[in-house]
Each structure stands twice: as structure tokens, then as C-alpha cells.
Amino acid sequence: MKGIGDSPVATIGIAMHRIAPVSLRLVCAAFVAAWGIALVRGAAAPPEVEEDAAAPERVAVVVRGDEGERALEGTVVIEAADGAMLLELDDQCLELLQANEIRSRRSVDAPSSPATPREEGKRILAELPEGFDLLVTRHYVICFDTSRAYAQWCGALFEKLHDAFINYWRKAGVEVEAPRRPLVIVIFSDRERYEAHAARDLGAAADRVVGYYNLLTNRVTTFDLTGSDQLARRPATSAGRAGLEILASPEAAGLVSTLVHEASHQMAFNCRMHRRLAPVPVWLSEGVATFFETPDPGGRGWKRIGGVNRPRLETFLSSYRPGVLDEIVRGDEPFRATEGAIDAYARAWALTAFLAQTRKAALVDYITAIGAKPPLAPDGPEERLQDFVDAFGVEPHELEQPLMKFLARWKD
Numbered sequence: 001m002k003g004i005g006d007s008p009v010a011t012i013g014i015a016m017h018r019i020a021p022v023s024l025r026l027v028c029a030a031f032v033a034a035w036g037i038a039l040v041r042g043a044a045a046p047p048e049v050e051e052d053a054a055a056p057e058r059v060a061v062v063v064r065g066d067e068g069e070r071a072l073e074g075t076v077v078i079e080a081a082d083g084a085m086l087l088e089l090d091d092q093c094l095e096l097l098q099a100n101e102i103r104s105r106r107s108v109d110a111p112s113s114p115a116t117p118r119e120e121g122k123r124i125l126a127e128l129p130e131g132f133d134l135l136v137t138r139h140y141v142i143c144f145d146t147s148r149a150y151a152q153w154c155g156a157l158f159e160k161l162h163d164a165f166i167n168y169w170r171k172a173g174v175e176v177e178a179p180r181r182p183l184v185i186v187i188f189s190d191r192e193r194y195e196a197h198a199a200r201d202l203g204a205a206a207d208r209v210v211g212y213y214n215l216l217t218n219r220v221t222t223f224d225l226t227g228s229d230q231l232a233r234r235p236a237t238s239a240g241r242a243g244l245e246i247l248a249s250p251e252a253a254g255l256v257s258t259l260v261h262e263a264s265h266q267m268a269f270n271c272r273m274h275r276r277l278a279p280v281p282v283w284l285s286e287g288v289a290t291f292f293e294t295p296d297p298g299g300r301g302w303k304r305i306g307g308v309n310r311p312r313l314e315t316f317l318s319s320y321r322p323g324v325l326d327e328i329v330r331g332d333e334p335f336r337a338t339e340g341a342i343d344a345y346a347r348a349w350a351l352t353a354f355l356a357q358t359r360k361a362a363l364v365d366y367i368t369a370i371g372a373k374p375p376l377a378p379d380g381p382e383e384r385l386q387d388f389v390d391a392f393g394v395e396p397h398e399l400e401q402p403l404m405k406f407l408a409r410w411k412d
């Protein structure tokens with residue numbers, strides 16, 4: 001019997017944006033493995049895990065690790081035959097528990113009255129540095145230590161994205177549903193405080209990244225972009241004013257697209273489109289996020305979904321060479337490369353936009369097949385290629401010519 005510890009999934013990604021060194025135009029340049037979970041690589045057989053989607057079990061466990069004993073309570077996402085498990089805690093964080101860490105385990109009943117979004121938010125505030133406040137919107141819990149006006153402006157943007165995202169994919173035929181739990185966003189007042197916090201997740205990359213979605217905590221973390229170095233530092237006094245401050249700047253499109261990009265990742269992993277820690281190819285998750293981020297220099301924040309993403313188009317065309325689609329479909333390495341990651345993002349956008357507009361039914365089949373894979377399921381180049389061929393009927397490189405033809409109409 002294989003346990004979760006034998007899973008080939010050894011790293012967990014964070015979706016992030018980097019700031020280009022020359023201009024402030026924000027570009028998503030990396031999907032990095034910021035931490036590795038101490039899993040054993042190289043097992044030939046997939047882990048035998050049990051999943052009961054109909055009735056997730058709630059358990060109380062005591063685990064012993066390097067820092068002593070901890071008592072945890074949460075929902076079992078998957079459980080291996082040897083007792084190892086992936087647990088979702090009440091704050092939406094995922095914890096992978098190895099069998100030899102678990103001292104005791106017992107089933108418990110779900111709380112009779114689940115925490116309200118405000119109660120959930122208050123729990124998160126307790127983990128954050130001093131000075132954070134809470135804004136609860138229809139679908140979001142926003143923890144912020146910047147002006148309430150900026151948080152409100154972000155909340156309105158996220159709510160707009162939430163509805164647009166669900167509507168677009170539902171209409172396309174993907175079985176998405178509104179997230180059952182409030183989506184958590186953490187906004188720091190300035191870059192320094194944000195970097196100090198983000199360094200825990202991102203390490204040295206924190207100073208180059210203005211926002212990220214963390215698959216383990218399920219949170220988007222960012223900072224008040226109106227307070228960033230290149231923009232005016234005047235405190236906004238109302239939501240409308242904060243919005244105007246952002247949209248008045250020449251960097252507006254990039255700033256807004258950063259927020260939308262990360263919030264799109266969070267939506268995709270919470271509306272049953274993708275599953276956290278499942279083998280979702282990065283080209284697909286980044287393709288979906290870049291498909292929604294479409295910058296709008298005209299000032300409305302972001303244009304209609306699926307429109308041309310001009311920075312990505314330019315990057316795609318200037319870096320194109322035969323075989324690039326096979327590379328991003330077969331593995332995630334191009335997205336993690338120090339050099340050329342930005343090209344991989346452009347390819348993910350181009351492929352997704354092309355498939356969404358010319359082969360939507362097949363794309364829906366593909367998204368559905370990937371979405372059905374459980375967390376920590378086996379993954380590899382051949383499997384990825386087969387999943388692609390099963391949905392689209394051809395290998396990725398066979399789509400390169402039609403893709404170039406499709407993009408030609410956007411060239412000017």
C-alpha cells in the first residue's frame with residue numbers, strides 16, 4: 001500500500017506577479033514552488049487514497065512534529081491507506097499529515113452553527129500583524145491595514161470578477177458553482193509590511209511580487225497599490241477616490257490586472273473548476289488567469305473577458321518557436337525557469353484564448369477532466385499529453401499553425 005508520502009507531487013505552487021524592472025507594468029512571471037512538502041519523489045505507483053466526496057469526514061487529530069504536539073480539527077480531503085491525510089482546517093488552510101506524525105485521530109461532528117464570514121475573518125485577523133481591520137462583502141472577507149476606501153474598491157472589483165467568472169464558465173458549459181466559503185484577501189498598507197509578511201511564503205522573491213494566491217492557505221495577499229513607490233501616496237478618502245487614484249495612473253491596467261489575475265486563480269480553485277493540490281497543469285491555471293486579466297488601458301479596469309491581452313500577444317509572437325506548446329503541456333518547468341518564464345505565460349494565454357474561442361467544447365471537456373483529478377493524484381508528461389489528446393484530438397504542436405492564424409487577426 002502506498003501512502004500520500006509516496007505521491008509524486010512534491011511541491012506546491014504559488015501564483016505570483018513580478019514587477020518588470022524597467023517599467024512598472026506588472027507581468028506574471030513565475031509560478032514557483034516556494035516550499036516543498038517533504039514528500040518522497042520517484043514512486044512508481046500512484047498513492048492509493050480514499051476520497052468520499054459525498055460525505056467528507058470531520059476529524060480531530062493530535063499530531064507530533066518538530067514543534068511539539070498540536071491539536072487540529074478539520075475535514076478530511078483525502079486519506080491514504082496508511083493513515084496519512086490531507087486535512088482542510090476551518091481557516092481553509094490545507095495541512096498534509098504524514099501517518100507517523102499522527103498520534104490520535106477521532107471522528108467528530110461538524111459544529112452545529114458554522115462560523116460566519118465575520119467570525120472567520122476575525123480568526124484570520126488574530127494571525128496578522130497589529131492594525132488589521134475587516135471588510136466583509138457578499139463573497140469575500142478582506143483583511144486590510146490600509147484605508148477602508150481602498151479595501152472597498154478592491155472588494156467591488158473582486159465581486160465583479162466573481163460574478164463574471166462564474167457566468168463565463170457556466171455559460172461555456174463548465175460545472176462551476178459559487179464558492180461555499182468566503183474568499184479571503186489580505187491587503188497590506190504598503191510594500192514594506194507586505195514584503196515582510198510575504199517573505200514567509202515567497203522567500204527572496206517577495207520584493208519582486210506584488211500579489212500572490214497561495215494554494216495552501218487559499219488566500220490572495222497583496223498591498224495597497226495606490227501607495228506603491230511609483231504612484232501618488234495621498235491617502236484615498238473614499239472608495240471612488242481610491243479607484244480614481246489607481247485608474248488615473250499610466251500603470252493602471254497592469255495594477256488592476258494583477259489583482260484580477262490572482263483573484264481569478266482563487267476563483268478557479270474555489271468554484272470546483274480546479275482542485276487545490278490536484279495535478280492542474282500550470283498552462284491551464286495560468287491560461288485561465290491570464291484570459292481574465294486583460295488589461296484595459298482605457299481605464300475601465302478590465303475589458304470584456306477573452307479579449308486580446310496585448311502584452312501577452314506581443315511576448316508570444318516575439319518568442320515563438322515550433323514546439324513551444326508541447327513543452328508547456330507536457331510539464332510545468334517552463335513556468336519556473338529563471339529565464340523565459342514570461343514566455344511560458346504568454347503561451348498559456350495564447351493557447352487558452354485560442355481554445356476558448358475556436359474549440360470551446362473540447363476545452364470544457366479538458367477542464368472537466370482535469371477538475372475531476374483528486375489532490376495529490378499522479379502526474380507526468382505522458383499523462384498530460386494523453387489528457388490533451390483525449391480532449392482536443394490532436395497533439396499540442398498540431399495546433400500551432402491554426403493558433404498563429406488565429407492570433408494574426410489581433411496583430412495590429
Ligand SMILES: [Zn+2]
Binds near residue numbers: 015016261
Ligand atoms: Zn498566475
